[in-house]
Amino acid sequence: MPFAAAMRVLIVDDQLTSRLLIRGGLQDLGISDIEMAADGEQAFKIMMGKPAHLVISDFNMPKMDGIAFLRAIRAYEPTKKSAFILLTGRGDKELIDRAKQYGANNIIAKPFTIPVLKAQIEAIVGKLK
Amino acid sequence: MDAMAAIKQTFFQECEEQLAELEIGLLAIQDGDVNPETVNAVFRAVHSIKGGAGAFSLDDLVHFAHVFETAMDHLRAGRLAPSHEVLKTMLRAMDVLADFVRAARDGGCVDAERSQTLAKELRALDPDGSGAGSEMDDEEIAFEPVLMDQSMFDDELEAAAAPPVRLFTIRFRPKATLYAKANETALLLREIGLLGEMAIACDASALPLLSELDPEGGYLSWTIELLTTQDEAAIREVFEFVEWDCDLDIESDAASAAPDDIDLAALIQKMQATVEAELSALSPPPTRVDPLAEASRKDADASADPGVIDLAKARQKKSEQAVGEHLGPKPDQGAAGGASQPTIRVDLDRVDRLINLVGELVINQAMLAQRVMEAGLARASGVATGLDELEQLTREIQDSVMAIRAQPVKSVFQRMPRLVREVAAMTGKLVRLVTEGENTEVDKTVIERLADPLTHMIRNAIDHGLESPEARAAAGKPEEGLVHLSALHRSGRIVIEVSDDGAGINRARVKEIAASKGLIAADASLSDEEIDNLIFLPGFSTAPSISDISGRGVGMDVVRRSIQALGGRISITSRPGRGSTFTMSLPLTLAVLDGMVVTVAGQTLVVPLTAIVETLQPKIADVHGFGGGARVIAIREHFTPLIDVGRELDYRGENADPLACVALLVESEGGVRSALLVDAILGQRQVVIKSLEANYRHVPGIAAATILGDGRVALILDVDAVVASSRADSAAFEQSLATAG
Structure with missing residues (x-):
């Protein structure tokens, strides 16, 4: 069972505001080991160095988008098992299908509240302690 | 500030960046840029603003951004062609979006009619014509959460x-x-x-x-x-x-x-190539004419059937191009966007503290140099050469520190296209704005205070400078007028030019108006240059009727005053029928000032050089006395108040003998000319400005202080205040001048 304090989370979003908001939410949940990246490429380099248990990634980013990043993670052995939450703006059916196809663990629609973030994280990692 | 407020501030900062990106992107698309990444970047900008706004419950902003985003999505998906009309709407929508952002930030409100019209126009861009789907869809996301592979934690524990x-x-x-x-x-x-x-x-x-x-x-x-x-x-x-x-x-x-070194770049490249190739293979064959496929067709083998679009080739090319874009260094990126440059955000206070310290260093170094000189050491001595090196280093440090506060004028220039669109629409003129030298850097404070005068000058150039399309056509010029905005560095200052290719200044009319308003004598003989510069006089306005655009109660005198307040100068050149050029020259920083060092009653003072028009030696015949000790001096047949700085500052009780003094002809607020009487001029030099309020208290007539090379404090004269107080002292002065004149 995962402890919030032991969780390592990587936030990937090209918007600083968004990264800061998510980080604030995670800190409220008792998660403190948090890394941030502004695009998929940078994020993937971080994952290769030290895989995070949970990745929360935006979809629409320059350079490498969220789905391409997800596929890269799933294709690389040491990061294969990391949980992946994709953030998206609206109910884009096709995007949801692709996220499912490439092994996303969950999708959260932006903007979201801290309780939603917590619920969606717990839905895939189990109850946080 | 709590954490949320700090993030909100970051959000607004980012909004500005995204709006700028949006504008660049839209203009690029307007100019025929068909790169899907450009369209996507534009979409992303609106999308990000919406997302952030949602987190802060800025509902109006979210709502408008949503409608905008929907229209943008049609464009992105190729359902909507990027026609001139569509882009015009989008550019205007961008302006409204910027209004919403600023209203959310500063607490103002947005022109409801305008935003509703725009929202309606955006909805009308829906190719289905229904406008449906642009209402907020709170559609639930149908996604079943997948439990993560918990063995990841176990693996780690084991390890x-x-x-x-x-x-x-x-x-x-x-x-x-x-x-x-x-x-x-x-x-x-x-x-x-x-x-x-x-x-x-x-x-x-x-x-x-x-x-x-x-x-x-x-x-x-x-x-x-x-x-x-x-x-x-x-x-x-x-x-x-x-x-x-x-x-x-x-x-x-x-x-x-340690694990084997992995060739990261190669690995990512490989993965991306795979991903891109798969993605393009997954996407359905284009049903519309894909601009990329079109481009690729042109490049295709000459042997291929020219009538057939080779989809496979197009796809391959697309994937190559996409990969190239991801990895290839874009040569223009560093200069234009600087997106790849690592940057940090630093509290402005810290930078200012550093600048202050460097100011101290400069002063100390100058004092040290003076001491060494006084000690009579040989030029070639170790101390003297060491000091030279110190001076060199100090200057370099000063330049580098100033460069931290320096920002490209781009941030101000970027606001101008919008202004030009608005003014052009209001005046019914066709205008093309060309900007140059956006990356020229200048102190942040200068940039902030540059926006207003620049806005006014651009308005002026369109409203007064350019002719109507019909008049232009009649004069054999292209109907579209040109406004040129440029910035460049010249001898330690930044020079900004606003020029138009309009009719130029109507000198006869300017002279007529100036005379009718009593600004000049009706029979005054003035050079062309002098006539052109009349427009800077307070109370001057050539517009036959006060238009909504330029005549907002401010004239070019306000522009000049704000430029002067920045330690700058402004001038105009004009050629009839060919247009006018306004040239502003500003210091690169407000931390140092070019000053004239003078002595008054044994005190050393610094007079800002920008205020001084000329210096002269008074002749006894030119000085006339009035009651109450007030005096005037005739300068080229103009009576100008003669102000004894020493008396004004209470350094001495009696008027000084003008013959033993030097007069500085200065121009203060509102273009008022006065002659300041000082004992002697010591020279010109650049001085580091030290706030008097922060270190002592406010002193009337004194703007700030500085420390000279010999370590003595010298006060910097506040010319405006001295002139104003002198005028107040002699209330009867104007009247007596009128009777004398």
């Missing part, structure tokens, strides 16, 4: 529990004394073996012939390779009691325990 296995190479060479102390090598080796898996090689090469062998000597040595999770200390412990009686050498492979 943490099992310390890494390391390979040690131990070279053990017992001396004879080891055996003499009744130690047994076999026992030692066996004990090592308990630490892990080992392989032993015995080196007997040192063993002599039997006849020469000392039975109590030590001839054998061992090399042990040990695979163990234990550390070196555990191995040394085995040899603890024999370490003085043997040569022991332990090496570990710690370095090679």
Whole structure:
């Protein structure tokens, strides 16, 4: 069972505001080991160095988008098992299908509240302690 | 500030960046840029603003951004062609979006009618014509959460529990004394073996012939390779009691325990290529004419049937291009967007503190130089040359620190296209704005205070400078007028030019107006240049009717005053029928000032150079006295108030003898000219401005202080205040001047 304090989370979003908001939410949940990246490429380099248990990634980013990043993670052995939450703006059916196809663990629609973030994280990692 | 407020501030900062990106993107698309990444970047900008706004419950902003985003999505998906009309709407929508952002930030409100019209126009861009789907869809996301593979945590725990296995190479060479102390090598080796898996090689090469062998000597040595999770200390412990009686050498492979270096770039490149190729293979064949496929067709083999679009090739090209974009360094990126440049956000206070310290350093260095000079040291002495180097370094440090506060004028220039669109629409003129030198850097404060005068000048150029399309056509000019905005560095200052290719200044009319308003004598003979500069006089306005655009109660005199307040100068050149050019020259920083160092009643003062028009030696015939000690001086037949700075600042009780003094003709607020009487001019120099309020208190007539090379404090004169107070002192002055004139 995962402890919030032991969780390592990587936030990937090209918007600083968004990264800061998510980080604030995670800190409220008792998660403190948090890394941030502004695009998929940078994020993937971080994952290769030290895989995070949970990745929360935006979809629409320059350079490498969220789905391409997800596929890269799933294709690389040491990061294969990391949980992946994709953030998206609206109910884009096709995007949801692709996220499912490439092994996303969950999708959260932006903007979201801290309780939603917590619920969606717990839905895939189990109850946080 | 709590955390949320700080993030909100960041959000607004980012909004500005995204709006700028949006504008660049839209303009690029307007100019025919068909790169899907450009369209996507534009979409992303609106999308990000919406997302952030949602987090802060800025509902109006979210709502408008949503409608905008929907229209943008049609464009992105190719359902909507980027026609001129569509882009015009989008550009206007961008302006409204910017209004919403600013309203959310500053608490204002947005022109409801305008935003509703725009929202309606955006909805009308829906190719289905229904406008449906542009209402907020709170559609639930149909996604079943997938439990993560919890074994990741177990794997990690296991890895943490099992310390890494390391390979040690131990070279053990017992001396004879080891055996003499009744130690047994076999026992030692066996004990090592308990630490892990080992392989032993015995080196007997040192063993002599039997006849020469000392039975109590030590001839054998061992090399042990040990695979163990234990550390070196555990191995040394085995040899603890024999370490003085043997040569022991332990090496570990710690370095090679790190994972193999991975060629990251190559790996990512490979993955991306795969991903892109798969993605493009997944996407359905284009049903519309894909601009990329079109481009690729043109490049395709000449042998290929020209009538057939080779989809496979197009796809391949698309994927190559996409990969290239991801990885290839864009040569223009560093200069234009700077997106790839690593940057940090620094509190402005910290930078200012640094600048202050550097100011102190400059002063100290100047003082030191003066002391050394006074001590009479030879130029070539070690101290003097060391001092030269210090001076050089100080200057470099000062430049570098100033560069931290420097920002490209782009941030101001970027606001101008919108302004031009608005003014053009209001005046019914066709205008093209060309900007140049956006990356020219200048102090942040200068940039902030540049926006208003620049806005006014651009408005003026369109409203007064450019002719209507019909008039232009009649004059044989293209109907579209040109406004050119440029910035460049020239001799330590920034020069900004606003020029138009309009009719130029109507000199006869300007002179007529100036005369009718009593600004000049009706029969004054003025040079062309002098006439052109009349427009800077307060109360001057050539517009026959006060238009909504330029006539907002401010004239070019306000522009000039704000430029002067920045320590700048502005001038105009004009050619009839060809247009006018306004040239502003501003200091690169507000921390230093060009000043004239003067003495008044034994005090040293600094007068800002920008205020001084000319210096002159008064002649007795030109000075006329009035009651109350007020005096005027005739300068080229104009009576100008003569102000004794020494008396004004209470340095002396009596008026100084003008013949023994120097007069500085200065121009203060509102273009008022006065002559300031000072005892002598010591010279010109650049001084570091020190706030008097922060260090002492406000002193009337004094703007700030500085420290001169000899360490003395010199006050910087506030010309406006001195002139104003002098006028107040002699209330009867104007009247007596009127009767005298």
